[in-house]
Amino acid sequence: MTVYTAKQTIDEYAPRLDAAADAIWETPELAFTEWQSAATLINFLREEGFEVEEGIAGIATAFSGRFGHGKPVLGVLGEYDALSGLGQEANCLEKKPNGKNAGQGCGHNLLGVGSLAAAIAVKHYLEESGAEGTVIYYGCPGEEGGSGKAFMARDHVFDELDAAVCWHPGVLNKVRTRSSLANYQILFKFDGLAAHAAGAPHMGRSALDALELMNIGVQFLREHMPISARIHYSIIDAGGISPNVVQPHAEALYLIRDADNDGVKELYKRVLKIAEGAALMTETKESHDFVKACSNLVMNETMQHEMDRIMQEIAPPVPNNEDMAFARELTLKTLMGAPHANPDHPYAYEKMSYDFNEGEIASAGSTDVGDASWLCPLAQLTTATWCLGTPGHSWQAVTQGKRAAAKEAMRYAGIIMGETLISLLEHPDLLEKAKEEFRGRVGKGYVAPIPEGVRPRALTDL
Ligand SMILES: [Zn+2]
Structure with missing residues (x-):
C-alpha cells in the first residue's frame, strides 16, 4: 500500500472539505451554541x-474524534463559532446583511475544516503506514469571548x-512566532437603592455612580501598569433609562x-x-463573577521550525x-487605507520567512490556544485566506x-499541519526535542487560570 502524503489525501478530499466549510458558513452560531456546526464536523x-x-x-x-492507537498522541484543534451582528451575503462587494444574526467574521468555518483536513491526512498516514500513534481532532467551541479551550x-x-x-485564517502564509496575552474576564455588579432623583436624592444609593467611579479608578490605574498590560470594559447595565431615578443597579464586563x-x-x-473602593464611596454593594480566562501562548521553536520547514517546501x-x-474590487471599494491593502496585489499568497525572536513582545490579543500550549508542544500557522487589508471580525471577512x-488556503x-504531525510520527527524536523544549519553557507547569466551578457561558447569557 502506498502511503499518501497529506497533500495527496487532502487534494482527494477537497470537494467534501470545501462543502463542510460552506455548510458551517451557512449555519453561523454563537459561542457554546454551535449545534449544527459541530454536527457537520462530527x-x-x-x-x-x-x-x-x-x-x-x-x-x-x-x-x-480519535483515530489510531498508542503513542504518540497528536492533537489538532478546530473552532467553528461565529460572531454576532455579522450576517452578510457571500461574494458581495458591499455590506449586505443576509438576515442571519451571526456570521463567520473570524473564518472559523475554515478553521474547523482545515484542522479536520489535517486529522484526516494523519489518519490515512497511520492506516497506510501501519505506524503506531493516535490522532485526535478536538472540536473547541466558544473561542469568541468564551475561551472554550481554557475550560477544556x-x-x-x-x-x-x-x-x-x-x-487561523489570515492574510499571510506564515508560521506563528509570537506569543499572545493572558486574560481574565470578570463581571462586576453594583447594587444600590432607587429613589426619586429630585424629590429624595439623599435616600438613593447610585450603582451607576459606583460603576463610573470604578471606571475612573481603573483609568488612573492604567498609568501604572506594565507595558504589556491592557484593561478593557463594556457597560452591560447602566441602571435604567429614567434620569429622574437614582440607578439601583449597574454592571460592567472587564477584560x-x-x-x-x-x-x-x-x-x-x-x-x-x-471596585470595592467605588462601592465604599457610594454605599452600594459590589459583587463580581469570574466569567473566563485564558493563558498566554507558549512558543515551541522546535515545532514552529519544523512547521516552517514544511511550509517552505510546499507551494502555496x-x-x-x-x-x-x-x-481587487473589494480592496478598491472598501479596503483602501487598511494596513497593506493593495489593489495591484490583493493577496499575499507568497510564503513569509520564519522570524522567531526569543523574548519578543507578545502580540496584543489573546487566544485560548494558549492554554493548550501549556500542556504540550504546539505550533500554529496562518494562511492567506483573505485579501490583504481584510480586518478580522468584519463583513469583508464574512x-x-x-x-x-x-x-484553497x-x-x-x-x-x-498534517505534514508536521506526520513528521513527528516519523521522527521520534524531533518529538522528543520538542517535548524537552516544552518542559523547559513551562517550568513548574500549567496552573489553570479559571477557578474550579466556573462554567462556560455565552456572553449573551451574562
Ligand atoms: Zn478566530
Missing part, C-alpha cells in the same frame, strides 16, 4: 471512522497529548490582559480594590483570476468566507 469524523466523544469537559458543543484544558482534556497543531497569568492575577487584585495556492478580480481562494493549512 458527522464527517464518524464517516471517516474516528471514534467520537461528544460533550467533553461538560460542554455540550465540545467534542473529540482546566478539565484535563489535553493532558494526554504529546504535541498539537492548529491554525484584563497581561503577558502571563501571574501578571493578570496581580492586576486583577488591584481592579478588585478599585495562487488565487484564480476570478478571486483576484473580486479581491463575504470572502466561501470563495475558492479561502478554501484552508486546505493548504491542513496540508502543512
Whole structure:
C-alpha cells in the first residue's frame, strides 16, 4: 500500500472539505451554541471512522474524534463559532446583511475544516503506514469571548497529548512566532437603592455612580501598569433609562490582559480594590463573577521550525483570476487605507520567512490556544485566506468566507499541519526535542487560570 502524503489525501478530499466549510458558513452560531456546526464536523469524523466523544469537559458543543492507537498522541484543534451582528451575503462587494444574526467574521468555518483536513491526512498516514500513534481532532467551541479551550484544558482534556497543531485564517502564509496575552474576564455588579432623583436624592444609593467611579479608578490605574498590560470594559447595565431615578443597579464586563497569568492575577487584585473602593464611596454593594480566562501562548521553536520547514517546501495556492478580480474590487471599494491593502496585489499568497525572536513582545490579543500550549508542544500557522487589508471580525471577512481562494488556503493549512504531525510520527527524536523544549519553557507547569466551578457561558447569557 502506498502511503499518501497529506497533500495527496487532502487534494482527494477537497470537494467534501470545501462543502463542510460552506455548510458551517451557512449555519453561523454563537459561542457554546454551535449545534449544527459541530454536527457537520462530527458527522464527517464518524464517516471517516474516528471514534467520537461528544460533550467533553461538560460542554455540550465540545467534542473529540480519535483515530489510531498508542503513542504518540497528536492533537489538532478546530473552532467553528461565529460572531454576532455579522450576517452578510457571500461574494458581495458591499455590506449586505443576509438576515442571519451571526456570521463567520473570524473564518472559523475554515478553521474547523482545515484542522479536520489535517486529522484526516494523519489518519490515512497511520492506516497506510501501519505506524503506531493516535490522532485526535478536538472540536473547541466558544473561542469568541468564551475561551472554550481554557475550560477544556482546566478539565484535563489535553493532558494526554504529546504535541498539537492548529491554525487561523489570515492574510499571510506564515508560521506563528509570537506569543499572545493572558486574560481574565470578570463581571462586576453594583447594587444600590432607587429613589426619586429630585424629590429624595439623599435616600438613593447610585450603582451607576459606583460603576463610573470604578471606571475612573481603573483609568488612573492604567498609568501604572506594565507595558504589556491592557484593561478593557463594556457597560452591560447602566441602571435604567429614567434620569429622574437614582440607578439601583449597574454592571460592567472587564477584560484584563497581561503577558502571563501571574501578571493578570496581580492586576486583577488591584481592579478588585478599585471596585470595592467605588462601592465604599457610594454605599452600594459590589459583587463580581469570574466569567473566563485564558493563558498566554507558549512558543515551541522546535515545532514552529519544523512547521516552517514544511511550509517552505510546499507551494502555496495562487488565487484564480476570478478571486483576484473580486479581491481587487473589494480592496478598491472598501479596503483602501487598511494596513497593506493593495489593489495591484490583493493577496499575499507568497510564503513569509520564519522570524522567531526569543523574548519578543507578545502580540496584543489573546487566544485560548494558549492554554493548550501549556500542556504540550504546539505550533500554529496562518494562511492567506483573505485579501490583504481584510480586518478580522468584519463583513469583508464574512463575504470572502466561501470563495475558492479561502478554501484553497484552508486546505493548504491542513496540508502543512498534517505534514508536521506526520513528521513527528516519523521522527521520534524531533518529538522528543520538542517535548524537552516544552518542559523547559513551562517550568513548574500549567496552573489553570479559571477557578474550579466556573462554567462556560455565552456572553449573551451574562
Ligand atoms: Zn478566530
